Amino acid sequence: MKRREFFRKSAGAGIAAGAALSLGGYTKLWASAPEAEAIDMVAVLGGEPDAMFDKGISALGGITNFVKKGQSVVIKPNMAWDRTPEVAANTNPVLIERIVEHCIRAGADKVYVFDHTTHNWVKAYKNSGIEKLAKRAGARIVPADTEKYYHEVEIPGAKVLKKTKIHELILESDVFINVPVLKHHSSTKMTASLKNLMGNVWDRRWWHSNNLHQCIADYALHEKKPTLNVIDCYRVMMRNGPQGTSVKDAVNMKAQILSVDMVAADTAASKMLKKEPQQVDYLPLASEMGIGRMDLENINIHRISM
């Protein structure tokens, strides 16, 4: 983690100057965004993944609300599985491509994409389709299969997961965009924003043997929280998750959820998966720990139909 930090800091003065100069432009953009003040969550329905993101992010004031010029961005899709996009085990590659494009257009210095995969990472990166499209949009695809990329951090307030090793890109990047795919999950019933963060750490087995749900909630306390969560619900695996046994396990839901609040986003997502949010154990745990809100009726949801 030290090395990139060093490189970044040595270039820091220049970047700061550049950012200051362009600040005028940003204020203008914010001002032009409709309803930017109080939206807690945007839910989009009925479009293609890239078009839904365009609508969703503009409802949140545009990507410039999250990514500033010269910043480094890490995008964390779920691409843990050696599965093709139709199976919907991995985040939709077109969505990742579009998010990368937005970040680059906003002047991001570097955009990284990685996942700590379950299957062979070279195959998973490739067959998910994400490597190709993300690269095409200008992102750097980074390996995450080796312990040396991970650095131990403490998680104050955690009940079980008091320490864990996190990928250096998560720790160092200015912006962290969490882009899970919504899926049925055999052990946790559902996976979306919170569960996707398991791909940020080195030793997942430890979580499995030490109260998985509590570990998922604990991790969300770490200071490096997602700047934004985009849940891909374009094609959704309804059963046999998280990797699926055939394309028949998934349906075309054509939806997308954007929120800074992981718990709120996941609560909404669980309903789309026809699960009772209270039954997804890590959601009430995270909500009680103050990580986010489950009371969707009390938050401002902006719904877009396309």
Add this chain to the structure above:
Amino acid sequence: MQSFSLRKIRVILASLVFVLITLSFIDFRQLIPDKWFNVVLYLQFIPSVFDFMNVPALASAGFLFVLGLTIVTGRSYCSVICPLGIYQDVMSRLGGRFNRKNRRFGFKKPHTILRHSLLALSLIVMLSGSVILINLLDPYSIYGRSTTYFFQPLVIFLNNILAAILSFFDTYFLFKVDYLKIPFLVFIIPALLLVLVSYMSFTRGRLYCNTVCPVGTLMGLMSRISLFRIRIDHSTCTKCGRCAVDCKASCIDFRNEQVDLSRCVACFNCLDSCPDNAISYGIAGTGTKEGSTGPDKGKRLFIAGITGLIGSLPSVLRAQDAPVPEKESTVPEEKTSPVCPPGGISIEHFTKYCTACSLCVSACPNNVILPSFSEYGLSGIMQPRMDYHKGFCNFECIRCTDVCPSGALLPLSLEAKKLTQIGKVNFIKENCIVETEGTDCGACSEHCPTKAVKMVPYEGNLVIPEVNNEICVGCGACEYACPTKPFKAIYVDGNPVHQDAKKPEEKEIEEGELEEFPF
């Protein structure tokens, strides 16, 4: 001029073959398409014989071409196709460098009884049902193992250093690669053989090929009657002995102007060394004499080098990071049979045809295929098995069945492989986290590609694994993922005979697209 070009051609061809075979064993990123290797692998004698015994066809008849080649040209197989032969030429040359002064090959008497006994013994042991001796002595397999066990880690080591340097500059076209986790005991045999062959060639040229190697001995029997051969022209030969000094097979008796064709590996060095142009390569011929021997100096340096390399391996092969569950699991796994890779048909078939060259070991992208120690019985030492504590078989991969040159692993289509059951899953509830800790886990089910391991409702809101052996393919993903220690709560027991797995049911899904948001 003819002599010059023949030796040159031999060197060029041999280099090409050597590079290709070596790459096939160290190409850990699979950058080179398999078809590039196929021709040179097709011609490897012992694997091809096994493959042919298994499925007699043109596609497995490489050894027949080699036999034909030997009858026509002599033992050019040993100089151009056999990777261990070419390796020995390299060592032999190095030996010459280290020991210029005393380096003389010169004529030696053949160890006829020894070599013929070893060939006969290999055949007898094989006919009695064990390929152990062939596997130990087959030059291609010795080279394959040496490359996989010793040279590949070296290349990975260099790769990882470079990758670490490049990552400082945010460049990732090279990336860190894991070493194979080969059991330490299994290193002993390949290490001893590599040292033996290296030492023999370093000091005495092709001594291994002409004394120990059963393939060399067999080729020697045939090359006696080869059509083309080295001939000495008695009228022009001055018995200077230079050819004998340069003959790494020590087969030119220049005093009697005779060439021992059973040991000549058709390297054509003598053609270049003869100042009188008395030696030629053509149909029929005669002539010979001897020199003296005595190399010994670089020996220590060489032994030190090899010992250092082998000694450093344990530190190179890191142990896996162990998960630490709260409680230790208590019930041991009861494995009744090892798991042999897909395409192996049965343990009987697999162990009968596998030459333990370890090409599948180095080719496996998931590092799950590892040499066995005593799992198949000691006669199966080094024949590979699936080690599910080190990795699991990728559902979408058939690479091992594609590369196997001996027919021990027969080709499987991806569809067929997905329905081949190489083992069966067993669940030990008493070890399971859900039971012992009372918390959700499900790592096994997450990893299962067919959902033969399914999570079903348990106490309260908990879910616990339930296994269905009908659709289990035995890939071992569940066993690999299971976090309990020291015993796994879920494991795969090998099928001594591979079986057919049922296809998982594919019901149409009822829940359709969303009309509106459910929140």
